[in-house]
Amino acid sequence: MDNPESRVTDEVRQTADAIGTMEIRGAATIADAAAKALRTQAEQSSAETADELRAELRAAARVLHDTRPTAVSLPNALRYVLFDADGATVEDVRASVVTSVVEFCDRLENAQTDLGRVGANRLRDGDTIMTHCHSTDVLACVEAAVEQGKDLTAIVKETRPRLQGHITARELVEMGVDVTLIVDSAARRYMNDVDHVLVGADSIAADGSVINKIGTSGLAVTARDRGTPIVCAAQTIKLHPDTLTGHTVDIEMREESEVIDPDEADEIGDITVKNPAFDVTPPRYVDAIVTERGQYPPESIVTLMRDLFGEGTTEPWVVE
Ligand SMILES: O=C(COP(=O)(O)O)[C@H](O)[C@H](O)COP(=O)(O)O
Helix, strand or coil: CHHHHEEEEEEEEHHHHHHHHHCCCCCCHHHHHHHHHHCCCCCHCCCCCCHHHHHHHHHHHHHCCCCCCCCCCHCCCCCCHHHCCCCHHHHHHHHHHHHHHHHHHHHHHHHHHHHHHHHHHCCCCCCEEEEECHHHHHHHHHHHHHCCCCCCCCEECCCCCCCHHHHHHHHHHCCHHHEEEEEHHHHHHHHHHHCCEEEEECEEECCCEEEECHHHHHHHHHHHHHHHCCCEEECHHHEEEHHCCCCCEEEEEEECHHHHCCHHHHHHHCCCCEEEEEEEHHHHHEEEECCCCCEECCCHHHHHHHHCCCCCCCCCCCCC
16 A cells, blocks of 8 residues: 555545645534535545545645644544544445544534524623624624624724634624724723623633634733633534643644734844734633533533533544
C-alpha cells in the first residue's frame, strides 16, 4: 500500500485550507465541514480493502485536524465519524462513514436548535444583549427569543483583528434586532445598558473554563464588575475531553500581519507583535453554560463531560 496521505482527496485538502485561512470558521461550522470532508474521502476513495480505506480516512482526519488547534469541535467531529468506521469490505466502511456523517450533521443542527430554546428562556422582552465575535450558538438563542416574540437590542463588539462582529451585526439585523456596533474597547462604556453578555465557545474545559475568541475574558471581568450576567452558549461538542485528564487547551497564535501591516511594523522598528486568537475565561466569571441538554453552572459541567466521554478519549485517527 502506498502512503495513505498521498490519497487524501482534493476536497479534504480544500476544506483544510479553508479552515486554516478562516474562510470556514467558528467551532460548529468547522465541525460540520470537517465531517462532510471525511464523507468525500470515503465516497471518492479507490481503496481496494477496508483497511486501506480506514488508513486513508485517518490520514484525511490528520490533515483536517492539523489546521486550527483550539476548537475541540474539530477533533470531536473527526472522532465521531471514525469511531464506527468498521466493516469487512470497502463498501461497508464507506456506508458506515456516510451514515455517521449524516447522523453527526443532524445532531449538530438539532443540538443548536435545542440549545437556542434553552438560551432564549433567559432573555426577556426588551432586553439588551452584548456580543463578542460571531457564534452560531449565541445567534440560535437570539433567534429563538425573537421567534417567541421578544424584542431585543444588541450591542455588538467588532472583535479585532478579524472583525467577526460585522458578521454578527449583519445576522442580527436580518433577525430584526436593533444593533449598535462598537469598538472592543468601548465595552465597559456601554455595559450599564446591557442585561446579558452572550458569548460562544471553542472549547469548554472540565473545570468550567470557557475558551473563546480573544477578548472574552476581559469582557467577562467587565461584566462581573458591573453585575451583568455572562452566559456562554455552547453545544456539548465544545466540551474538551482531554481536559478531564489534566491536559490544557492549545491557544492558537495567528499571523502578525492580522494585527499590523508588515511594512508598517518594519518602519516602527524593533517590535514584537503577538496575535493569540483565543483566551481562557475562568469559571468564576461565567454565570451559566447553555447547552442542548439544559443550562449548567460552569463548575458542574464536569458531570456532563463524564456522562458523555467517560474518563477520556483517544486521538481521532488512533485504531483501538
Ligand atoms: O470564537 C469564535 C470563533 O472564532 P474564529 O472566528 O477564530 O473561528 C466563536 O465564538 C466560537 O467558535 C463559537 O462559534 P459557534 O457558536 O458558531 O460554534
